[in-house]
Amino acid sequence: MAAKPRVATCSLTGCFGCHMSLLDIDERIIDLIGLVDFDKSPIDDIKSFTGPVDVGIIEGGVSNDENVEVLRSFREHCGVLVAVGECALTGGVPSMRNLVPLKECLEEAYLKGPTLVGGAIPNDPEIPLLLDRVYPCHEVVRIDYMLPGCPPSADVLWTALAALLKGEEPKLGYELIKYD
Amino acid sequence: MxxxxxxxxxxxxxxxxxxxxxxxxxxxxxxxxxxxxxxxxxxxxxxxxxxxxxxxxxxxxxxxxxxxxxxxxxxTEELNEYRRLIIELLFVEGNHFCPICEKSGDCELQALAYKFGMTAPLWPTLSKNPPVDASHPDVFIDRNRCVLCGRCVRASRERDGKSVFGLEGRGIRTRIALDSLDGLGMTALGRNDAAATICPTGSLVLKRVGFTTPYGARAYDKAPIGSEIEKKEE
Incomplete structure (x- = not known):
């Protein structure tokens, strides 16, 4: 028997809603587990790639240097890279900060907040550095397919994943393309 | 005739x-x-x-x-490609955050993007940041979501007889202007005016009525924009 296709997932600057939506495929999740093996993913808590992966699923936009590193490593390891959800596709809700300069954002949050006493902008080297703005994934690496939605419904994820595992292009009907 | x-x-x-x-x-x-x-x-x-x-x-x-x-x-394929491009460019020219917009599901810009199968706009955003004007008690104007269609301008002039709105500036700097420098609240715009509800996007919106229609029951959730016109023929 040929080895099962390997799938990796990650959440960059998102809310994990897209991962929740994946769990929302109900009993089809049993089929899914029969069809694929999960590599690096919060679902099985594997922290780093064990080898090449067939399908990579990216949730969330790119807001800091760690996001860039993770996204680039997904591009390197995954044959097909799928951006999932509004944050990955457009920056989404986190990218509302793009309308305010980063310095002002940080000052408002850590120095000027009405409940703050003696605030300071965090600068621990362990904390990923924020980028000037939140970028959609396709502005950082090549993305093969995009699944819109906030989050994409379980049917969107299932339809697309089922097609990809058969080596077909995911085709979404009218009711499956939604931006909210 | x-x-x-x-x-x-x-x-x-x-x-x-x-x-x-x-x-x-x-x-x-x-x-x-x-x-x-x-x-x-x-x-x-x-x-x-x-x-x-x-x-x-x-x-x-x-x-x-x-x-x-x-x-x-x-x-034709060529015309629909032009249309898709226009829609995509309108998306990146403004700041259209569909997940948090009260017009989502009833928005004509969004509905056209659905119709043409846009998954996401691929152009870099223009990152303009016009302020929201919420000075009117019943209506607010958010130019982040404005597509400069001029419907409010025409509706106010033709239907309401008021000319509250106008277009000012040229090219990329064009924006909707008001007939008061002190904000929407100081204009003669009324809650029941045609201009208050004719916006195709979430740019000119009545206050306190957002998010009342459940997901799945909104104008463009099930059928593409234009279906009602195509149905007439059958």
């Missing part, structure tokens, strides 16, 4: 003298995508989404009167 026929997508259709191509097509059950056009207003010809081919040349269906010598194509 005099009746005549012209060729629309390869078949003869009837039109009345004085009708635009778009009106004649609507009557024949052929939906031509449109954004700035509204049936209750004079056509503006701003958005170019309704561009069609008239005897091989691109023309605005909403402003071009139909004529008996015309051979019109409305639904």
């Amino acid at each position: 005099k009746k005549f026929t012209f060729v629309l997508n390869g078949r003869d259709v009837e039109a009345l003298e004085g009708q635009s191509i778009l009106e004649a097509a609507d009557g024949a059950g052929v939906y031509i995508p449109r954004l700035c056009y509204h049936k209750d207003l004079l056509p503006g010809g701003h958005c170019r989404v309704c561009s069609v081919k008239v005897n091989g040349k691109v023309a605005n269906a909403c402003t071009m009167p139909a004529a008996d010598w015309m051979v019109v194509d409305t639904d």
Whole structure:
């Protein structure tokens, strides 16, 4: 028997809603587990790639240097890279900060907040550095397919994943393309 | 009124003298995508989404009167590619955060993007950041979501007799202006004005009515924009 296709997932600057939506495929999740093996993913808590992966699923936009590193490593390891959800596709809700300069954002949050006493902008080297703005994934690496939605419904994820595992292009009907 | 026929997508259709191509097509059950056009207003010809081919040349269906010598194509791959591009560019010119917008599901810009199968706009965003004006008790204007269709301008002038709105500036700096420098609250705009609810996007919105329609029951959740016009034919 040929080895099962390997799938990796990650959440960059998102809310994990897209991962929740994946769990929302109900009993089809049993089929899914029969069809694929999960590599690096919060679902099985594997922290780093064990080898090449067939399908990579990216949730969330790119807001800091760690996001860039993770996204680039997904591009390197995954044959097909799928951006999932509004944050990955457009920056989404986190990218509302793009309308305010980063310095002002940080000052408002850590120095000027009405409940703050003696605030300071965090600068621990362990904390990923924020980028000037939140970028959609396709502005950082090549993305093969995009699944819109906030989050994409379980049917969107299932339809697309089922097609990809058969080596077909995911085709979404009218009711499956939604931006909210 | 005099009746005549012209060729629309390869078949003869009837039109009345004085009708635009778009009106004649609507009557024949052929939906031509449109954004700035509204049936209750004079056509503006701003958005170019309704561009069609008239005897091989691109023309605005909403402003071009139909004529008996015309051979019109409305639904070619080339035209739909133009339309998709216009919609995509409108998305990146403004700040359209669909997940948090009260117009989502009822938005005509979004509905057109759905119709043309846009998954996400691929152009870099322009990152303009115009402030929201919420000074009016019943209506707010958020120019982040404005597509400069001019519907509010025409509705206020033609339907409400007020001219609260206007277009000012040129090119990329064009924006909706008000007839008061002290904000929307100081204009004569009323809650029941045609201009207050005619916006195709979430740019000009009534307060305290957002998010009342559940997901799945909104205008464009199930069927694409224009379905009601195409249905008439059957």
